[in-house]
Ligand code: 5AD
């Protein structure tokens with residue numbers, strides 16, 4: 001599962017030990033724009049690392065680039081349309097000899113059909129084929145008009161790279177599992193990202209240690225369903241690790257101060273995850289556990305593999321943890337057949353759980369998915385009404401919940417400074433933005449950890465003062 005919102009990649013930091021192969025053609029440049037979830041953002045970091053190693057230089061504008069790449073998202077129709085609009089906008093650049101490549105979920109979903117819809121595209125490559133990018137680029141450079149890298153769902157390919165160009169020097173992602181075998185009725189991911197495949201715990205831990213050596217203090221473990229993780233072999237360390245054991249082991253890597261993980265699937269969410277959070281202080285007290293609906297009837301139609309009661313049982317585990325765990329979720333409104341009563345059950349679930357954030361979506365029919373066979377009969381206007389009602393209810397809940405921080409002193413990782421507001425930007429272990437003022441600024445810099453007293457709350461952020 002993914003979180004919404006798109007983000008453009010900035011020029012990466014070149015990490016120590018990061019070597020660039022200088023080919024004869026050292027001025028090959030590329031521009032990469034990323035749409036979609038954290039998995040895509042992290043894939044882009046790996047793509048950038050791979051391309052820079054191949055002698056390409058990343059640039060910040062399409063005008064400067066020889067090669068223009070889009071890492072695409074197809075989770076909802078809107079995301080997909082955005083990609084095609086962007087491609088149409090840049091068609092004119094073809095006359096300047098620029099080449100275009102489409103990566104990611106839309107590339108995998110639409111395959112060679114993209115060449116018909118956008119004939120100026122030269123390369124189409126799904127996420128399981130990124131390891132072939134260097135060879136594909138050689139073909140394009142040699143003048144080949146159309147190059148594809150597409151895999152079927154059964155692929156075993158993973159995209160583990162020697163070079164990852166992480167954009168943030170303090171906080172970084174590590175993929176632990178790719179693909180998805182859940183087949184929720186509405187979701188395109190099992191078709192675009194292939195079957196579930198986990199990395200060995202050994203290679204995940206080696207990457208975590210390497211990141212710690214490079215100065216990273218926060219790690220976010222990534223996967224469509226991180227807690228469906230299955231350690232593929234014993235490696236030399238002898239014993240396979242469960243997800244909770246891997247999480248704890250990453251949290252115990254010297255130098256790592258915070259570990260996050262996303263996304264969790266309720267069906268595979270075990271109590272051992274809460275035990276790990278209790279036992280290892282570096283594991284952040286935040287769980288993103290998408291519920292999608294509060295109605296058993298809709299959950300069943302969505303093929304979500306759990307009931308409302310089972311979901312609430314997991315919430316109860318979290319609420320019994322030693323530290324207060326911040327809980328966030330995803331909800332879809334207007335799934336085919338969702339009645340007013342079903343929707344009311346989703347509203348009541350929000351009240352019962354008390355989420356700190358909910359990402360809300362209108363149902364969008366997607367290619368290949370089981371629910372495509374169901375009539376998308378709820379009018380868009382009604383979906384919008386439910387979405388607004390849901391957001392309004394959640395806003396009230398958040399206003400009340402964020403107030404509980406007032407007067408509390410919490411540790412934040414400094415993310416930067418908003419110069420216009422003269423405020424520093426911090427992030428709490430609960431994953432909340434806590435902006436703060438400071439009389440003494442000399443010790444403050446991005447990546448440092450400081451204590452801040454919360455003095456004011458808003459629906460989505462907090463305001464405070466530096467304590468030390
Ligand atoms: N329509 C609407 N929302 C969707 N999501 C996934 N597929 C769809 C769809 N077809 C939402 C789910 C998921 C989040 C990342 O996107 O809530 O958890």
Ligand code: SF4
Pocket residue numbers: 001002180181182183184187188189190224225265
């Ligand atoms: Fe999509 Fe369901 Fe898999 Fe999440 S668990 S990626 S929503 S199919």
